[in-house]
Amino acid sequence: MFPIHSKGVEQELTFRTQPGPRRCRGFNLRVFRWSQAMVFFIEEINRNAALLPNITLGYRLYDTCGLEGLSLKTALSIASQPLKNSSMEICSAPSIPIIIGDSGSTLSMVISRLLNLFKVPLMSYFASCACLSNKHEFPYFFRTIPSDVHQARALAKLVRHFGWTWLGTLGADDDYGRTGIDMFTAEVNRMGVCVAYRVIIPKLPSLRQVQDIVQTIQESTARVLVAFAIEEDIEPVVQEVIRQNVTGKQWVASEAWVTSTLISTAENFRSLEGTIGFAIRRAEIPGLKHFLESLQPLAGPYNPFAREFWETQFQCSLNTSLPFSSLAEPTHYNRTCSGEESIRDVEIIYNDVTQLRVTYNIHKAVYTVAQALHNLLMCQSEKQTHPNHKCADIYNLQPGQILHYLKTVNYSNGDVVRFDENGDPAGSYDLVNWQRGPDGRTVKYITVGQFDSSLSEELQLELNQHNIIWHTGTPEVPVSVCSVSCKPGYRKATKEGNPECCYNCVPCAEGSISNTTDQPECFPCPDGFWSNRPRNSCIPKHIEFLSYSEGFGMALATTAILGAILSLTVAAIFLQYRDTPLVRANNSELSFLLLLSITLCFLCTLTFLGQPTHFACPLRRISFALTFALCLSCLLSKTLVVLMAFRTTLPGNKIAYWFRPPQQRLGVFLCFALQGGICAAWLATTPPYPVKNTWLYYDRIILECHLGSVAFFCCVLVYIGCLAAFCFILAFLARKLPDNFNEAKFITFSMLIFCAVWLSFIPAYVSSPGKFTVVVEMLAILASSFGVLFCIFAPKCYIIVCLPERNTKKYLMPQKRDR
Structure with a gap:
């Protein structure tokens, strides 16, 4: 069964008269070549003495025009009528054993369902629909074209x-x-x-x-x-x-x-x-081209399709009374064919054997049927030596008996031909x-x-x-995308109402990356890592702390060292002029101890620079607490000395006994020792320790010192605050005592600056992020240290160095005023 004509002629159905016979149009040279190739293959098998010996295969060609109705009519007539040979004598077989066809999947489905009733196998050479692999629906269907x-x-x-x-x-x-x-x-x-x-x-x-x-x-x-x-x-x-x-x-x-x-x-x-x-x-089939070109339109057995091919190709009419194809309307040409026209002289699809692909499938279909029949014939030969062996009689073949042999076909003609459980190659x-x-x-x-x-x-x-040459005429592969590929660092975001291939490329959020193209989601970086700027790889987070090498650290370290040098310079001046009235009158021993503590205050800021460690963190807090406690203890002692100095001038007052140098040293020690006890308890229980602050910034790690115990830190600050407040109150009370050089005034100013700095430090410290909390703390230490240094010692140094005439006992003593 071949669609030798491509299409049917449309009929107008009036439902008043009986429709005429179905007509077809569009003679297909390619399909006609397929039919002729099948004839060639059958004749080739019949000439092969090794395949089906003493058996001659016969055939009948049918044109289905690619129409379901006509294919169904043809299959029904084939399956229900006995087969006749060319001499019109009825063969011994009551019906044909197998049908080769049809070309289309829909056509094959229609006739296969019908042939199931008669158990007649259908072998298709061009029906590739996957639906035909359903063995429950098409148990007698086979094909030589892949699904x-x-x-x-x-x-x-x-x-x-x-x-x-x-x-x-x-x-x-x-x-x-x-x-x-x-x-x-x-x-x-x-x-x-x-x-x-x-x-x-x-x-x-x-x-x-x-x-x-x-x-x-x-x-x-x-x-x-x-x-x-x-x-x-x-x-x-x-x-x-x-x-x-x-x-x-x-x-x-x-x-x-x-x-x-x-x-x-x-x-x-x-x-x-x-x-x-x-x-x-595709395959090369020797001898086929010669067979196709040797076609004679009127040679026996008569083939009406050959006649129509001849007249269509050479645009002439053959002078014969033989019937035309019953499916096509005959066309009358003005010229008569001689019958001697040569197919070899024309290059048409009929004799083009360079692309034998469907033809090769027909070859496999015909030879598969022959192999199955040959295996059945060999089964009969084995039956003679094995009487109990059951096999069909090839000379009285019933419908469906060839099915087993089709399923087990396995031979090679260049390609291995066999079927799977669905009848597919x-x-x-x-x-x-x-x-x-x-x-x-x-x-x-x-x-x-x-x-x-x-x-x-x-x-x-x-x-x-x-x-490959593409539609552009070049080897460059064409591009067909709804949206361009998203580069690494971007993710696909589907456009609403569009297929998933239509999307926008959205940059990955900070801390997440995509390292391949067209990635649907960005994945977050692991702990300790952060996304780089292109968002295509994770890099270790930058570890940040206040170091000596950066600008802030260098400036603060320079300022601290400068403050320490100034303190030591003042100490050197006082040491050089230690026998002068001004130095002696201001308790030189406490002055040197105060200068030492101020110097240590400046130097303790250097411990805040550099990477926090388990040693550096406690050192920062303890050095700050002890140096400022020592400084304020000295100031408090000096204030008490100034305040009590005027009380000792009264007769019989023995208070001066308790403010001699040993008692002053003891007072400083006790105030300092109390702060030292707090610090010792702090270090013994919950000392400060370094931590990695990962919650303040996502892209970096801040190395900072944890307080360990906020309570102890508050105790330290409260104690320093109490010393400063007590010193400020006493100095304020003694600021107007009659003296040409009243040190209480300068202590008052220094404590005023000290308290102002540390009161402003608290909100600044709380609101400063990361390493800037360290900067604020260092600035507070330096500012308060410079305030004490300049307010107390700058006026004295000025008199000692620049106004030595005032550095006399007479000038320092209070002057009596006339009434």
Whole structure:
């Protein structure tokens, strides 16, 4: 059964008169070659003495015109009538054992369901729909063309290989087209590929329908178009594409039309250049070309299709009374054929044997039937030696008895031919590419790869990509995407209301990265790491602390050292002028101890610089607490001495006994020792320790010293505050005592500055982030130290160095005033 005519003639059904016989049109030279090739193969088998000895295979050709109704009518007439040979004598077999056909999947489904009733196997050479693999529905169906399941997977692998994620699909309005598109869509969707549109071509499309299809193709942003259709169905769409000059589309063809000379013409090439697709395997068949070209239109047995071919090809009428094909209207030409015309003189698709692909499938179909019958014949030979062996009688073959032998066929004719449990062969294809021939007018099918489903997953698809010429006429692979790929550092964000292949590229948030293209989500960096600026890798977080090398640290260290040097300079001046009245009058011993404590206050700020460690953190807090406690203890002692000095002038007052130098030293020691006790308890229980602050900044780690115990730290500060407040109150009370150089005034100013600095320190310390808390603390220490140093010792140094005439006992004594 072959669709020798491509289409049926439309009939107008009035329901008033009986419809006439069904007519067909469009003589298909390619399909006629298939039918002639089958005749050649059967005659070749009959000449083979080793295959089916003493058995002659017969055949009858039927034209189905690609129409379901006509195919069904033909199959029913074949299965229900006895077979007659060429001499019109009834053969011994009551019916034919097998039917080879039909070309289309829908046609094969229709007749296979009918043949199930008669248990007649159907062997198809071109029906590739995956639906025919259902053995429950089609138990007597076999085929020599791979199932479209393999083609859909092959095309999906091809699409993924070239990075196409935005495609259009086009299919015929039959089981082959619809099922092929559905399977291909399901495969590519699993790979993250989106289908922009799905268009179905009607079997008999109107001009408006074809124009709408082409408009959809042209307006879509998808640059790649995958088409599942036979050549007769896709031809009107291609013609409209050519008429509208639609270019810039990469066509991917199914095996049904990828090697069609009806479509791959020079006129169509400007729009279809670079078409690529999987074709069924081709083969060289010796002797076939000679057989095809030796065709005689009136030779016996008479073949009406040969006559129609001859008249159509040579545009003449044969002078004969033999009947014309019953399905086609005869065409009368003005010229009479001589019958001596030569097919060898013309180059047409009929005698073109360069792309024998479907023909090769027919070869396998015919030889598979022959092999099955041969195995059945051999079974009868074995029965003679094994009487209990059961096998069918080949001379009285009943329907369905050949089924077992078809299932077990396994032979090689270049390719291994056998069927799986579904009656399907292995999926094996050639990847062909349409390229312009050397003459510039012909189209060449260049094999650029292969697909074999029997291999492992990673080896199934083999490509020679550098040999492919695309629709642009260059080897550069076309791009077909709805959205450009998101670079590393970005993630895909699907556009609302669009397929998943249409998306925006959104930068990864801080602390997260994407290190591959088209990553759907950014993943966060692990602990201790942060994203770099391009957001494509995680790098270790920068560890930050106040160091000597940076600007703040260098300035603060310089200031601290300068303060210490100034304190030592003042001490040197006092040491040099220790016997002068000014130095002696201000208790030189306490002054030197105060200068020492101020120097230590300046130097303790240096412990706040550098990386916090388990040694440095306690040293910072303890040095600060002890040095300031010592400083304020000295100031408090000096204030008490100044205040009590005037009380001792009264007769009989013994208070001065308790403020002699030993008592002053004891008071300083006791005040200092109390702070030392607090610090010792702090160190013994919960000393300060270094911590990594990861919650203040996400992109860096702040190394800082934890207080260990906030309570002890507060005790230290409160104690220093109490000393300062007590000293300030006493100094304030003694500020107006009659003296030309009243030290209480300067202590008052120094404590005023000290308290102002540390009161402002608290909010500044709390609100400063990271290492700037250390800066604030150092500034407070330096400011309060400079305040004490300048307020107390600057006036004295000024008199000692610049006004030595005032450094006398007479000047320092209070002057009596006249009443």
